[in-house]
Amino acid sequence: MDKTRIVVGVDGSPQATAAVGWAATEAVRRHAELRVLTAFYRRRSSPDSHSAEERAGDILRRAVAHAREVAPEVEVKCQALPGYAVPILIHAAEEAALLVVGGRHEGGLPGLPIGSVSSQVATQARSSVVVVRGRHGADAGPVVAGLDDSPAAATVAGHAFEEAALHNAEVEALTVGGVKAPDPLGADLDAQLDPWREKYPDVRAHRAYVSGRTDKVLIQRSRSACLMVVGPRTHGYQGLMLGAIGSRLLQRSGCPVLIAR
Template sequence: MIKTRVVVGVDGSAGSAAAVRWAAEEARMRQAELRVLIARHRRESFALDARQADADADTSTVQTAVQQARAVAPGVSVRGVALPGYAVPVLVHAAEEAALVVLGSHGGRSFFGQAHGSVCSQVATQAQCCVVVVRGGEVPADGPIVVGVNDDPDASTIIGRAFEEAAMRGAPLIAVTVRDGGSSTAEEALGTEIDLQLDPWREKYPQVRATREVIGGKPDKVLLQQCRQAQLVVAGARQQGALLGPVGTRLLQRAECPVLIARA
């Protein structure tokens, strides 16, 4: 079954508003429906009037987000839902029927008592679909799609997703591989290896202008630098056997553009 739903988690913050705008535009490009979702753990110890106040606040937050989405993408089918429960399991469950889950990123504590960075990283590693964390800052509309390429077993999935996003946006793609020292001969050999990974996707998406770069340094710092010019950076859900890994974690925390955690 082809999944044609984009899910965006909201909490009434400026960060989630940026995520709603991004998700609405993504749904428009994908010709998908948009599901606006809020989750709150309702403690039974709360007085009835307090629980009702929480429910009313959630309804208002969802309605506002739905209006924001419709303003960005008038032709997209948008539905808002407020559900009881903790944010992570609710969003992970919603991901089972989605092509993409979108979350906002901001400082402080959010999603009603849960550390927001924790919610983003947990959903990114547990969801069965791709997850995008929107950083909220201005990004160049004509910027490239940046993808980090290494010898990870999931490299083909990550590269393919980056090409798909670039084709959908009419954007160029930059495949970045980070090296730690080595001779110019070794760098040339590494570049050839990257081209072999890219070539099948170049054939599938001939409209995408794809280039590759081999850059010396630390992977997280190099990719964060590349993010300054990008409209989207694509990373893998697993790196070197670790869930998300240090590079993906740093991207979620510091990237200046939206970060897409790719799934097969």
């Protein structure tokens, strides 16, 4: 069986540095290999081609140094590839347990509009994706799982329990409904957590139902969480990674966001 791999995309920004630190720590927790990737332009017959590759190499060296500073025992490999960031990262994610990127910022990896790498990767990658932002590295607070009545709920719950076990945290299974709306799932969803409680007996978990606007509730809860876990296209969140709710969460979450697959 292949060794577990975590891939992190870097571009030299502070957000990418935060992503490297988070990914390195997670790699140690999972006994995984860390692979650091960056993308660069290679224009034919351009005097800037060599310097672009040199800049990419410098970005990688600094990223690897930071990973080893954060987690000296981590097994880390790096690679600079010519091309556009999103297809490179999505291809790398096919052989990874996790793909990690930094949050939105002014700038970014080559070939994309400002801030679009994290949102496009979160939408398209086949692996689970973590967008690192907010209180990264914070050990205090629960792992919050955004759950609804879609088939993806079991996947979200499973990832939440796994991450809670790795981070020595509790799980808060959160469902959001309309203002003053009754809990549509009730005991049925709570019972769906039982298999994960059995698999992770040391993880404390509780269920919460909150009335309100979904994006506002999730963002507010993220401020006291160590990780937010959501599904890619749960119909209860109206296409989380495709619509306004997902965009707001990736832009404003107070902690890293894991899109579970």
